[in-house]
Amino acid sequence: MTLAARRVSLLEALAADHEGRAFVHAVDLGDPDNAAGLLDAARAEHGPIDVLVNNAGVQIVGPSEDTDFDAGVRLLTLNVHTPLRLTTLALPEMIARRSGTIVDVASMAAIAPTPGMLFYNASKGALAAASEGLRGEVRRHGVHVVTVYPGPVKSAMEAAAREKYQDSAAVQKVPTGTAEELARLVLRAIDKKTPRVVYPKVYGMARHFPNMTRWITDALTPELKRLPDKT
Numbered sequence: 001m002t003l004a005a006r007r008v009s010l011l012e013a014l015a016a017d018h019e020g021r022a023f024v025h026a027v028d029l030g031d032p033d034n035a036a037g038l039l040d041a042a043r044a045e046h047g048p049i050d051v052l053v054n055n056a057g058v059q060i061v062g063p064s065e066d067t068d069f070d071a072g073v074r075l076l077t078l079n080v081h082t083p084l085r086l087t088t089l090a091l092p093e094m095i096a097r098r099s100g101t102i103v104d105v106a107s108m109a110a111i112a113p114t115p116g117m118l119f120y121n122a123s124k125g126a127l128a129a130a131s132e133g134l135r136g137e138v139r140r141h142g143v144h145v146v147t148v149y150p151g152p153v154k155s156a157m158e159a160a161a162r163e164k165y166q167d168s169a170a171v172q173k174v175p176t177g178t179a180e181e182l183a184r185l186v187l188r189a190i191d192k193k194t195p196r197v198v199y200p201k202v203y204g205m206a207r208h209f210p211n212m213t214r215w216i217t218d219a220l221t222p223e224l225k226r227l228p229d230k231t
């Protein structure tokens, strides 16, 4: 297993559970040009890539009119351009070997875009669309694609997002999962070659009732907290 992120100390803690089988790399995936070097390092460590997991991502939550455009573009680069670069670099050898899996961690935001997440919604919609379309293209070459649609899952990102909205009874009750259970479901999807993972499971119905989902999302998403006026 090859793990990549910027904070290598966190990766090392993860790798400690897989002694001798996990390698860590400090890589800024905000620059798609770092993708090739990462894949080369992974090949040097383990041989051909069996599974590529596009998981790294950032989120911006706040009033759309206040969102810094350059920060939004950086988000799109990390959440969309880099996964697509990694995918196009990993695919030729997977196709040649007629084996391999690409896992794209999108979001429920691709199915039910959340008010207050302008660039994030755009990024996850783009990644999910690319991922769903790719599956049908590469399956004849023996390559599988898993598209992952997490709803709220406890993490630093989820906690930061929650902080940005006004508290409400609805927010307190939002079904929220754990990273460990999501990882288990993703592993099963890779193993069983299932096309997508929606987690927590209750959000699965959203795909089948898009109009109702839109209505519920708009009705239940609380107002964003407004920062005090600086003037």
Ligand SMILES: NC(=O)c1ccc[n+]([C@@H]2O[C@H](COP(=O)([O-])OP(=O)(O)OC[C@H]3O[C@@H](n4cnc5c(N)ncnc54)[C@H](OP(=O)(O)O)[C@@H]3O)[C@@H](O)[C@H]2O)c1
Residues within 6 Å of the ligand: 004, 005, 006, 007, 008, 010, 027, 028, 029, 030, 031, 055, 056, 057, 058, 059, 078, 105, 106, 107, 108, 149, 150, 151, 152, 153, 154, 155, 156, 157, 158
């Ligand atoms: N948690 C949720 O509720 C939720 C829901 C839907 C989808 N997701 C998606 O799940 C994925 C993981 O999110 P999370 O909740 O675990 O968020 P998180 O706690 O903020 O973790 C984000 C991960 O991405 C890495 N990352 C961020 N910027 C990076 C960069 N420039 N280069 C390399 N790595 C970078 C981070 O490592 P470093 O900061 O050390 O680089 C960290 O490992 C994301 O794609 C997110 O959009 C999460």
